[in-house]
Amino acid sequence: MFYRPEAGHGLPHDPFRAIVSPRPIGWISSISNAGLVNLAPYSFFNALSGQPPLLMFSSEGIKDSITNAMETGEFVVNMATRPLAAQLNETSRAHAAGINEFDVTGLTPAPCEIVAAPRVAESPASLECKVTDIVPVKDLNGDVGDRVMAIAQVVGIHINEAFLRDGQFDNVAAQTIARCGYWEYQVSSEMFSMPRPDHQAPH
Template identity: 45%
Template sequence: MFYEPDKKNHGLPRDPFKSLVVPRPIGWISTLDEDGRPNLAPYSFFNAVASDPPCVMFAAGLRPEAPAFKDSHGNAEKTGEFVVNMATYDLRNEMNISSAGLPAGQNEFEAAGLEMLPSSMVKPPRVKGSPVHLECKYLQTVKMPSWDPERGNYVIFGRVVGIHIADEVINEKGFVDVTRFRPISRLGYMEYAVVNEVFVMNRPD
């Protein structure tokens, strides 16, 4: 089949685009608002975008009821900091609970029954139990095209200034073993995947 996204002429029950660019890692973003209140939300449009120095991004639309920036977006811009927490299979339910559209200022850590850990180089807290945390300094926001101006499309970039890795996910050879912490990823629709198995291919050179 072929379709043009602008025309939405795919003829399927739902647009398949999000089911094609998969799996997508989940950026579980924790921030603080200007009053110091914590916020936590998962973003499936997330990824690393550079390694020297390490930088990451997450994409967010607008809150439909305002419209206004989503809390993670607004907090990162206003305070200049955010943390990426690794969402794992063991924390899948808590991650899902934290995706609820709670009123601004309401604590998703409490709603999901999660404990907070202090960060080392930034003020937003980390998710206790998550095996990986990336402490980030906000870099910039890029406004993207949007079919609905009231929903918006924004990409928020941050520079990773501190990294926490749980000792138990590092194997005897000193490498991170992804199968030990089983990160989850977003597929299309309401589907997710978990990393249980890996394979190795060496480059020809």
């Protein structure tokens, strides 16, 4: 099978998001200049660099998370896990403006050390971020539509030490989840080690 995306695929559901998977989930907590808190998941999310630690999330549509990131220059990424999956899914709902997803889900907002937005206390790890760039995402025709990417530097990292094993973060214990297209997710339940031939120590 071959198809051009603009011509359609003829399948019941778009296979693109299932093929580009698993995708880590950026569970973004943010706060507006007016003090309104927002919490929402983004699967167009990933790390960009290790030194310094840089990451991105991209929004299809000008939603609260990207608006807050543009207004304040800050946000927090909270690790998405299987025990928190139901709450994470609830935060994907299109709530009315001004609704605090922490209140709706019963999650605990915890203060951050550097940024103003709260983090999810129940999450095994959270990354405090400061925006370095806001990038309109163009297609081949130069059209950006409502696609906006926020690039940010991680300025603070919170880790629940219960998930540290021999000095390493244990994704299996944390039960990290990822998006796999359609309504499918996967959970980290098994790991294997394969050091690079020229680098034996993990990075």
